[in-house]
Amino acid sequence: MDQEKIGKFIASCRKEKGFTQATLAEKLGITDRAVSKWETGKSLPDASIMMELCELIGTNVNELLTGERIALDEYTKKAEQSLIEMQAxxxxxxxxxxxxxxxxxxxxxxxxxxxxxxxxxxxxxxxxxxxxxxxxxxxxxxxxxxxxxxxxxxxAGYYECPNCGERYVPSMLAVLLAIHVGTARRLKCPYCEKRGFHKKVVSKKKG
Ligand SMILES: [Zn+2]
CATH class of the missing domain: 1.10.287 (Helix Hairpins)
Incomplete structure (x- = not known):
């Protein structure tokens, strides 16, 4: 994910709509410093305001994360790439x-x-x-x-059930009350409902 490219893209969309950094910031209820940080590639917009930002500057999340306008036939491919990169x-x-x-x-x-x-x-x-x-x-x-x-x-990450192999995020209370050895915790699997020592894994996907 090229933050600098995304920044330039946000800036150009914003200008197309005739907004200054300050007016855009005001519409989003954030500081113009935050807008400036996106546009210089220092940070990415929070997921919580990404949709609203895209709507205001006339783009969509897929284009924003790619940092360019996307033709309709390339659409799915670019969306998948962005998802994979965000996951990584x-x-x-x-x-x-x-x-x-x-x-x-x-x-x-x-x-x-x-x-x-x-x-x-x-x-x-x-x-x-x-x-x-x-x-x-x-x-x-x-x-x-x-x-x-x-x-x-x-x-951070997920717990993996040794019985059925499913990966999930338990409740904070379950983590708090669970006996642990290293980062493995004795939890009840929400899928197969068996208790056991579930090890910590970073990725949601197996393998
Ligand atoms: Zn299970």
């Missing part, structure tokens, strides 16, 4: 999130253990205030890391 992009982002969680775990958990030890030293030396403050900081950090990790594991 989402999978890469998920993979990075899961990796980040591991890296943060490697940093935060030992850091909190060290902080707890240091806080003991302060408390033993009579500076209870500093000691307890450090203790609270390390607990808060662990809890925040736990919440963040849980959210990443819920949002």
């Amino acid at each position: 992009k989402a999978e890469k982002a998920d993979r990075n999130l899961l990796r980040m969680e591991i890296v943060m775990g490697i940093i935060i958990i030992p850091l909190c253990i060290i902080l707890t030890k240091i806080s003991e030293i302060f408390i033993n030396q009579g500076d209870a205030l500093t000691g307890y403050a450090l203790l609270v900081i390390s607990y808060v950090a662990i809890v925040l890391f736990g919440i963040m990790g849980m959210k990443i594991e819920h949002d």
Whole structure:
């Protein structure tokens, strides 16, 4: 997906309609900085406003993501390409999130253990205030890391049922309550309803 090409295409459609960046931004209820970022290829419009944007500037999502006008006979092919590229992009982002969680775990958990030890030293030396403050900081950090990790594991990718092989996104509550080993969680499959350890996968498609 060529963001720069998409940006130029958005700019040219906008000008065809006679909008400035500011008037377009106002119609969409966003800042003109956001419009400028799309047009310079720094970011893509959010999925939530893509339809409205396309309607305003006289194009469609398929053309917008390809960055050019599409002839009717090429239409399906280009749409499929864009979908595949968006999927690949989402999978890469998920993979990075899961990796980040591991890296943060490697940093935060030992850091909190060290902080707890240091806080003991302060408390033993009579500076209870500093000691307890450090203790609270390390607990808060662990809890925040736990919440963040849980959210990443819920949002990124899918869980695969070892029984029927279906891949799905469970509810946040199911993830929260499930026993886990590594990134695998003991969940109930929504397809075959069997319980088991479902492993984390990044892609919705098998193979
Ligand atoms: Zn199943």
